Amino acid sequence: MLMRFTEEQLMIRDMVREFTEKEVAPRDKWMDENGFDRALYDRLCTTGLTGVHFPEEYGGAGCDAVTSTIVIHELSKGSASLALALDISWVASDMILHHGTQTQKDKYLPLAAEGKIFAFGLTEASAGSDAARIQTTAVKDADGWWVLNGGKSWITNSGVADYYILMAITDRSKGAKGISAFIVPKETEGLIIGKHEEKMGMRGSSTCELSFDAMRLPPDALLSSEGMGFKIAMQGLDGGRISVAAISCGLAEHAFELAKAYANERITFGKPIAKHQAIQFKFADMATDLTAMQMMTYNAAEVKASGKRHTLEAAEAKLFCSTRCTQICLECLQIHGGNGYSKEFDVERFVRDSKLLEIGEGTSEILRMVIGGTVLGK
Ligand code: CAA
Secondary structure, three states, rough: OOOOHHHHHHHHHHHHHHHHHHHHHHHHHHHHHHOOOHHHHHHHHEEEEHHOOOOOOOOOOOOOOOHHHHHHHHHHHHHHHHHHHHHHHHHHHHHHHHHHHHHHHHHHHHHHHHHEEEEOOOOEEEEEOOOHHHHEEEEOOOOOEEEEEEEEEEOOOOOOOEEEEEEEEEEEEHHEEEEEEEEEEEEOOOEEEEEEEEOOOOOOOOOOEEEEEEEEHHHHHHOOOOOOHHHHHHHHHHHHHHHHHHHHHHHHHHHHHHHHHHHHHOOOOEEHHOHHHHHHHHHHHHHHHHHHHHHHHHHHHHHOOOOOOOOOHHHHHHHHHHHHHHHHHHHHHHHHHHHHHHOOOOOOHHHHHHHHHHHOOHHHHHHHHHEEEEHHHO
């Protein structure tokens, strides 16, 4: 694939590749069995990659959205779970980058760049796809502090995050425009980490329920201004969806490489299965899909890097890449035959991991609503 990456981007890509091969890929099975690997995440932080796209004045490397997409793409070739944890941390901390006051940026962005983990709380038990229907409330008390009551579900990085960006209703009469965003440190009194989700895949990223029991936040915990929470969340998800597309590429490429090695090694009817046309055609279709997936992902990242709104490109990339990723992982399992169905081989884990990419950060059905609404000039 011909991508016009800069010298700096190529250097970063090679560095992530090396880190992924040496450190990340060997830990993915362990994470599937044991959950989030904090020690590995800490090693990732020492590379400086967690701050790659934050401005230099906040301790970052000052790179653009194409570069951060390269980081997520390369990491996910070793572990989709780890890449997802970083993706969500960036979705949440970028909300401060794009909407925070100068004081909030000065306080939180250096922490994000150095690798403190952020989480983003929008989804609730009764409000997933219909995100504007959240029930968590934030009410101002006599001292001007905010008091939050309610809860969140399916929050990636919860339980391991240092900071949460939480959405709550501050004015129910205004619908989506009555939702506000708050910055919440993990030690805040009233923040309760609940049930850990036993997920089918992506088990190396932590997912819990949260509840808020009269959780008091100071006035400066409000991000941007009252009523901006829904737009902040939607803009954040536009960026996150590019990362999910990149994870889909990386995970599918990982499955493809393992299937290729297996197909060249496994003999049936006197020759490697890679020499059978039935198998070759599978690789032809997968390789074609992978090229299209990479182009859509980096196209969306380029649009984001140019500073333009990228809602459509991000939704299209996520829809296409996540759907194709699941199909590629299934096809790679099929190429492995019975071995593919065994936990001794990695590909069954990739099938389980892939399905989340079609659900998290906007289901394929929601993305079709976003794309359809946009192209038909809603
Ligand atoms: N950028 C900026 N503004 C946006 C926007 C975007 N991408 N999308 C919507 N808005 C604005 C609209 O312009 C509108 O503002 P105005 O009234 O001023 O024009 C306002 O937000 C409301 O928009 P809609 O009328 O389109 O809102 P809606 O209620 O019809 O919902 C939706 C739209 C696209 C379906 C939205 O609800 C949605 O994206 N749902 C899916 C949510 C989702 O992806 N959840 C996953 C979260 S990830 C998670 O929680 C788990 C995790 O950690 C991974």
